[in-house]
Amino acid sequence: MKSRLKAIIFDCDGVLVDSEILSASVWSEMLQERGVQISPNEINEALQGGNIYTSIDYLEQFVKVSNRMAVETEYRKRSAIKFANELQPVKDIESLLKDINLPRCVASNGPLSKIKMNLKNTDLGKYFDADLLFSGYDYGFKPKPDLFLHACQAIGFLPNECLVIEDSLVGIQAAKAANIPSIYFNHQVETVDKENKIYGNMKDVRTYILSQINSM
Structure with a gap:
């Protein structure tokens, strides 16, 4: 039964x-500041359902990441502000x-x-x-x-x-x-x-x- x-x-x-498009917009801004233009929508599609580690893996496809912990910290700080204001x-x-x-x-x-x-x-x-x-x-x-x-x-x-x-x-x-x-x-x-x-x-x-x- x-x-x-x-x-x-x-x-x-x-x-x-x-929240996912907000997260993607943070990654998009971080990439843009490193000289890479990718839209939040494209990033959101690529990262959906993942975690911070798979997100940083994605970032590394486009830019060199020498300190993954520093990137994580930067993302956490930026996303916390964006989420508090826009979520x-x-x-x-x-x-x-x-x-x-x-x-x-x-x-x-x-x-x-x-x-x-x-x-x-x-x-x-x-x-x-x-x-x-x-x-x-x-x-x-x-x-x-x-x-x-x-x-x-x-x-x-x-x-x-x-x-x-x-x-x-x-x-x-x-x-x-x-x-x-x-x-x-x-x-x-x-x-x-x-x-x-x-x-x-x-x-x-x-x-x-x-x-x-x-x-x-």
Whole structure:
């Protein structure tokens, strides 16, 4: 018998907060100052779902990086300022969080400090237990399944009782490796692909989840 949906695991960047294009704009500025012109959109597409290490690897394709730690520090400082001033929740995510009363957690490749700050800056922290925010820095980066498997264990449900909401293929790969059902939230999608659970806006994601809850 198929398990009913009992809990939701949210990615953070690109699912809860509209941060990825801001991050890409910081990398774009850093490259521009080093003589390389690449648009934030192009960088965002290349880096989506990655982590700071894969981002610096990307930077090294275009410029020499003699001190990776210094580059990371520079990025962290710049992005913290940009996020504090410009970060917004993903459109309609708050309605989903208000209307769907299921246990939930956050599992992100970003550091825990960044997850907490992003939720604080967008006033979404009130929808999550502070003890149920999990980072790839602590449990392994996606596409490995370890982060999601830890999240399932922490919230007390089996993988097939949970649903992952992701906006990157790396995250979807991690969910599949963990045998957790998933939704691929892709901002560029205009038409819903119900068969593959691909959605372009949070209103449709909310409708899908409510239909799953009501059908059980």
